[in-house]
Amino acid sequence: MLQWIAFDADDTLWHNEILYAQAQDKLKDVLSEYIDSETVVDRLYKTEMKNLAHYGYGVKSFALSMIETAVDLTNDRITGSDIRRIMDIAKAMLASEVQLLSHVPDTIKLLSKSYDLMVITKGDLLDQQEKLARSGIREHFKYVEVVSSKTEDTYRAVLDRYGIEPQRFLMIGNSLPSDVLPVIAIGGKAVYIPYHLTWEHETVDNHQLQNNGYFELDHIGQLPSLLKQLTVQE
């Protein structure tokens, strides 16, 4: 009997990857007088991967990786005013309006009447809390967990902390390696809702999915009817 439903935030509740894609376009623009845009995209990704273990996820990490990419690719010729433009890109990301995905407000409100809802998300602690506060749906979530990674251990720790049995726990998200596979592995249920943009780092080879049972939906608005089906089956 399902009691807890946890949602990933970025690109599950609100648009996020689009902000990074737009920021990347602006970075290409800033660096266009120094270097071609393909090289910018390639080097930025490599810099982010190299820094991930030290910086973690989120806009501030991305900002530092953009600056590092700019310095590297221009062989230190980048100007102070171009560095300032890059910092402004990051500040605009932090200040940008929270754009909820379609069906999110209604679905969350509806589900909160029958289930205990949580958010489990990676990213900057403050940035994620601020986005949730500005989202207009904060009140429907009983707990909010900002975590530095989403592994089986992470989910086990969160469930332990609140005394939640895995079989009463359902995770919803747009990332198979972060939101789906580890939850299935510890005995929980998961719903995969793909987003049209997914960060390369967050994709997974198909063969990893064999023998793992999970649900897949086109959008979050289909969640209540999936839950009804599940209840009937029980």
Place this chain on the structure above:
Amino acid sequence: MLQWIAFDADDTLWHNEILYAQAQDKLKDVLSEYIDSETVVDRLYKTEMKNLAHYGYGVKSFALSMIETAVDLTNDRITGSDIRRIMDIAKAMLASEVQLLSHVPDTIKLLSKSYDLMVITKGDLLDQQEKLARSGIREHFKYVEVVSSKTEDTYRAVLDRYGIEPQRFLMIGNSLPSDVLPVIAIGGKAVYIPYHLTWEHETVDNHQLQNNGYFELDHIGQLPSLLKQLTVQE
């Protein structure tokens, strides 16, 4: 009857402010060919304060504020290689060894036998978790909470989450406004252990302390004997 003891981390369990002071000295060095060091210190502090609400606490925020300060104070004349030096200052901070304060390992180990211990700290989520993992004392703490601010609401939420009654909760830390006053205000107990360096932003006017009862110790090694006295009184 006390059951839970929570510790602040930076400058309570391990040295932290000294890292920022050293980083600031290195920044003065990088900028010495452009500007006098007093102006650097002053502007860096103002930039940090301006950015705090957007960036939050921690090394990445500090890195971005150092870069912004450098660009501002040099009127954009800062070179790419100097930007690189500033980023390296931040990376060195993240990679630096965790230096526990005197008496910390023995005291934590001893107290963990009689009490449930927690860490409640501000800062970068990943950075704080990494420092704790490298500290050698992680195993003694039942829970670790990285929070974006330490207000009465923050403490209330943490205590609620674990079902802890305030009168069974003691907070230990080096900041009166963050570790002591809000805890006293919600009915908990607090021990103030001053650190020889305290960030200007974290100091508090004396008059705010009137009528607030808390304990003050010179170092954490005195904590077990304070706890014994408290137990006798009960």
